[in-house]
Amino acid sequence: MKLDTKALRYLTNDDWRVLTAVETGSRNHEVVPTSLIGSISGSKGGLQRCISTLAKANLIAKVKNAKSNLHRAKKKDDGYRLTYGGLDYLALHAHQKHATVYSVGNQIGVGKESDIFVVADPAGKQLVLKIHRLGRISFRTVKSNRDYLRKRSSGSWMYMSRLAAVKEFTFMKALAGQGLPVPEAVAQNRHTIVMGLVDAFPLRQISEVPDPARLYAELMEMILRLAGLGLIHGDFNEFNILIKEEKEEEREVPAADRTDAEQQQPQQQQQNPPIKLVPILIDFPQMVSIDHPNADFYFDRDVSCIKRFFERRFHFRSDEPGPHFAEAKAQLRGGDVKRLDVEVEASGFSRKMARELEAYMQDVGVDGDHQDVTNEEEEGGGGGGSVGSGPEELEDEDEDEDALDKTHS
């Protein structure tokens, strides 16, 4: 979904207050009646003008004849709901107020459940804004007839997308704190997170590496390291591993110890320093605890995604079996282990939130990027996760709006 930031500049304080009121009302109301918008926002005059500005910018959408008023529909029972665009604006506005984001640049990724933009902070530093859009995918994939899905209430996608953002942000921070190679977690607001821009391509787009065995070993080590902290990524694959090129650490060799050859070729060495490939892990909404009932399944799937990719792309197959779930879990035996799964529960992403998000993701058929791995012709794409290659079942919001409105007519 596009992020049209034009109107950000001309919205007045009153407009923002009214938009916030629609958001607040949406938490408990499928359709927020105009009178409620008025009372929450405290607007006296000018409410209609604000509403029409917001509706024109597609930040709120009018819903006629709200279901609950079907039999006593009066004109004043019409109401509004917040659109994804409106929620995006509220989040961006908050990031701007906190001076995390100053401007929005190009969209660099569109996934099934997220949009990714390059943004800049007030000092001009480039960052990444990830907007979670759970529930955007086609509801043809819905596997459950739970109430919140049948109604497709805005409360649920807003809340679930926010949960995904909170989860991703909390894990990113916790992992960075343990020195794992992940983007810097900068800020989180509503359904969005702001993180460091990693100047790298996904492994998916890399056709050759100088030393596949080394990279493979590092990735397996990363899976084991996560498990040693009580975690399984759950979507560990070539789409979610960015490969950064770094100069191999320069050796501090005193001049006197250099070989003759080194003495003679200092210039050339500087021009072609050996390059090291550093894998950076991203995309955490599916992370699970190693104590999850299906932990062994997720662990094995993460391992086999990498194995399969290395075989197909680099024709590399490790001599060593595993790593196996049992050995991963064995790391946790004994006393003094750091458990990030436990820590994260205490620091913002509770077990209850985890359960809610997991149930929702299962219900709407969210199952990560590895689906693309199995569904796509190998070697063909190379651009998974980038703009323009989004899966076809994506529906845009207009269609969603029709479907939503239908439930009210």
Ligand code: ADP
């Ligand atoms: P999704 O949940 O939609 O798969 P991801 O977090 O995996 O979202 O991001 C999708 C794509 O956006 C990635 O494959 C990568 O190309 C790009 N991307 C995401 N985060 C960053 C980042 N911090 N730096 C650079 N590129 C990123």
Ligand code: MG
């Ligand atoms: Mg991804």
